[in-house]
Amino acid sequence: GLAKWQEYYKQGIKKSHLELKKEFNAIKKEQFPFVYEVSKYATQQPFLNLNFAFQAFFRDLKKGKVSYPKFKKKRESFGSYYIGGDQVSFKKEKYLKVPNLGLVKMREKLRFEGKINSVTISQKANKFFASFSVEINEENFHKTHKKVLNTDNCLG
Incomplete structure (x- = not known):
């Protein structure tokens, strides 16, 4: 997804994660038949993750930070x-x-x-x-979360 997005960006074309996913779905039967051996989420989730990464990038960019999405490195990430x-x-x-x-x-x-x-x-x-x-549900929440949250009401 990221490589394809970068390719389109260099050409001046902007595509959403949904458009990229649609393109992938159109070619996966011919080019990537092995994806049918796994759950549908294995191919859908990376496009959502890419969308979240770009949302974070543009949000951080407004704050003056640079957090451009990167490819995962084998040594630094876990599956x-x-x-x-x-x-x-x-x-x-x-x-x-x-x-x-x-x-x-x-x-x-x-x-x-x-x-x-x-x-x-x-x-x-x-x-x-x-x-x-x-x-x-709320009843089960109260059974498992017995501690009361203490709020600090410090004035002046």
Whole structure:
């Protein structure tokens, strides 16, 4: 996505991440047939990440900072894989069912009950981690968040 965006930019053409994604979808069957072996999110999420990176770049540019999006460096980044909440499920509280991967045993069960919005599976060294975004109701929130936030009302 980034390489294609840079190519268009040099030609004076501005394309959104949605237009780039549409172009990729048009050629993926012929040029990248292996993408059908993974979840649909594996090809969609990088375009969203590119959009967020450029939003941050333009926001920071207004503040005088330069944070132009860069390609990931193999030595400095770790792999991660985004999965939509509709693509995962739990089996016997100890297993996470991941598309195209199957059942993955979890070290501990999920701490919150609610709707899973997304899961990001990342790898650091030879260990894998799952990070969950879970929507919980207010009752469950109060059960798990018993500490009261203290606000500092310092006047003068």
